[in-house]
Amino acid sequence: MTALDPALVTDWFAVHARDLPWRRPGFSAWGTLVSEFMLQQTQVARVVPILEEWLRRWPTPADLAAAPPAEVLRAWGRLGYPRRALALHACATAIADRHGNVVPEDVDELLALPGIGDYTARAIAVFAHGHRHPVVDTNVRRVIARAVQGVAQPEAPAARRDLPAMAALLPDDLVEQRAFNAGMMEIGAVVCTSRSPRCDECPLAAVCAWRLAGSPAHDGPPPRRQARFEGSDRQLRGRVMAELRASDVPVAEAELAAVLPDPGVRSRILVGLERDGLATRAEGGWTLPA
Known part of the structure; x- marks a missing residue:
């Protein structure tokens, strides 16, 4: 295992973070929740314009809850996996009914909402409310596998293993841990990619266990590939x-x-x-x- 200085991630993120709506000061907790639903299995570039239109149209959970499902599905457009739109509508209804139209801060309360799982609950708690939790998506798992564990690809997702692995790296400071969570995701999304990692641009290159070991090939089961879309x-x-x-x-x-x-x-x-x-x-x- 390799030690990892959080400042390597947070300093890089402060300079190289993409300008995305949910990272801007004052972005609402509701907006963060909507963005997390939309970003599931969908590219950022496709999400941004639709997200901004949704938040203009439905600026609070109660606004979305009051909309007919047909209208919600039309507004979802071509984001794909439209069941997410219905789950988001159900989530908005639950927030309006159970939480006074305010997105909860507590992870367990978030997990009790329709359509919200381990990753989304912690992402909202951290990025919308500033609480300290490990946020682990596919990109974070890959960065930890390479930089810390010295292997080319992570094992299959397992919250009991993945969450403690990320928690062990988090800085104590609330502001820094938020930036660290986001920075690890960003490194995995734009630098430490699955097929073509750009190691020369990576802020962790000098301490990356995988790179220091000579970037050995993956010797486990092949990474799961997304099912073919054409004709599906x-x-x-x-x-x-x-x-x-x-x-x-x-x-x-x-x-x-x-x-x-x-x-x-x-x-x-x-x-x-x-x-x-x-x-x-x-x-x-x-x-x-x-």
């Missing part, structure tokens, strides 16, 4: 959702046949969307949920 059910679901979002009236099966010609495939996709609460049968065809 996810792509086909997206085509149907685009048709439903674009229409204020039910979309007839005949119209959907233009995007999904195979009747069996079309039926499977529609049944799945209905099961997930993303589409509803209506007289004349299919619509977004009311």
Whole structure:
């Protein structure tokens, strides 16, 4: 194991952090929560413009909770994984009803909200409220694996292992720990990337256990790769959702046949969307949920 001086991360982050809305002074806890939902499995560049529009339209949890699900799904647009939009709507409703329209600070209270897991709860507690917790995503796990543990790729995610590993590195100061959490994520996102790490630009290069060991190849199971999108059910679901979002009236099966010609495939996709609460049968065809 390699010791890691937190200042190497925080000093680098102070200079090289990307200018993102949720990092700007005064950004709301609600905005941070919305951004975390949107950033799940979606690139930052796609999230920023939609996030800013959402916060103009729904500046508080109660504002979003009052919106019909169909309107929420239309505003989600092409961010992908639209069940996240419904989960965010349910989360907003719970915050409005249970917490007086204020995003909770306590991790356990955050975990009790719809759609929020270990990472998101701690990210909100740290970045929105300034509390001291380890925040661990895929990027952080990779930086710890290389810089501290000396291996090319991290093991499979495991909160019981990952959270203590990050907690052991956190500085005590509340301001510094917030910057350290964000800085570790940033290094993993833009420098210590999975396939092409830019070690010459890394602030941890001089102390990185993996680099000092000669950057040995990964000798475990191959890293899990994202499933192919082209031709997948996810792509086909997206085509149907685009048709439903674009229409204020039910979309007839005949119209959907233009995007999904195979009747069996079309039926499977529609049944799945209905099961997930993303589409509803209506007289004349299919619509977004009311």
